Amino acid sequence: MDSILPLAQIMIFPGFLFLAVYGLLLQWVDRKLCAAMQNRMGPPWVQPFADFIKLLAKEVIVPDEAESVMFRVLPFFALAAVMTAMVSIPVGQTALFSFQGDLVAVVYLLTIPTVTFFLAGWSSTSPYATVGAMRVLTQLFAYEVPLMLSLIGPAILAGTWNIAEISAFFGAHPALIPAQLLGFAAALIALQGKLERMPFDIPHAKNEIVGGQFTEYSGRLFGFFCLAVDMELVVGAALLNAVFLGGALGLTGPAAIALFLVKTLFVAFLLALLKVLMARIRIEQMINFCWKYLAPVAMAQVLFDIFLKYKLG
Secondary structure, X not given: OOOHHHHHHHHOOOOHHHHHHHHHHHHHHHHXXXXXXXXXXXXXXXXXXXXXXXXXXXXXXXXXXOOHHHHHHHHHHHHHHHHHHHHOOOOOOOOOOOOOOHHHHHHHHHHHHHHHHHHHHHHHOOHHHHHHHHHHHHHHHHHHHHHHHHHHHHHHHHOOOOHHHHHHHHHHOHHHHHHHHHHHHHHHHHHHHHOOOOOOOHHHOHHHXXXXXXXXXXXXXXXXXXXXXXXXXXXXXXXXXXHHOOOOOOOOHHHHHHHHHHHHHHHHHHHHHHHHHOOOOOHHHHHHHHHHHHHHHHHHHHHHHHHHHHHHO
C-alpha cells in the first residue's frame, strides 16, 4: 500500500493525469481569453481534448531522410521532463518530492523540452524545420538567463533553494510579495519566450517557416509535443505561483488546491494578455530585448533582495 500511493500521485494527482487535463484546460482558457480580447467567440471547452484525440488517431509519417529513432522518441522525452519538473513544485502546501536545490533542478528540467524541440527540427532534415530548430536554440540563450536570475532573488530572500520552502516563506510573509514585482514581471516575460508564445513565437512563425521545428511532425507524435507544451504552461505557472505569489499562503487541503488553481489561472491570464497585446518580433529583437532590458531588470531584483535580506537581518 505504501508503494501504491506515490505511484498514484505520480500518475494521477499531481502527476501526469492532472497535468495533462489541466494543461488542455489552460489551452482552452488561453484561446477563450484571446478570443474575448479580440471580440471573437472562441472554441468550446472540449476543443483541446477533441484535437488531441484526433491527433492520436491520425497516421504518423516519418520523412525518409529523418533520423527515425530520434524523430520518434523526442516527444516522450519532452513529456517526461515536464512531468518530472512538476514533482518538486507544490500544488497545495507541499511538493510530492522536495529537496534542497530543487529550484535549479526544475529550471534544468524545463530546459530539456526546448532541447527536444531543437533536436526534433534538426532530425527532421526539412529546411523549414531546421530554421525553426536554430531559432529555438537561439531563443534559449536569450530568455534562460533572465528566467534564472529572476528566480534567484526570492531564493536569496527566503534563504533556501527549495521551492516548497520559498513558497512557505512568502506565505508566512505576504507583505514581501509586492517587493518581488520586478522579478515576477521578468519571469513572466521569460516564460512567454520559453513557451514560444506571441511575441516570441519566432521558431514556428507560420507565415514564414510553415510550422517551424514541428513542420514534419504528424499524428500522435505531434499530439504529444503539443501536450508537452500545454503541460509546460501548467508547470511554468505553478513555478511562478510558488516562487513569487506565496503558494498556498498557509492554507491546507482543498482550499490550498483551489488557491493554486486561481493563481495559475491568473498567470495564464497575464500570458494571454501579453499574447494579444504584442505582435511577433524578429529574432535579433528578441535577443536584444532579453539581454539589454530583461536580464538587467532581473538582476536589479536580485540586488534589491540581497539588500532587503540584509535589512531584515
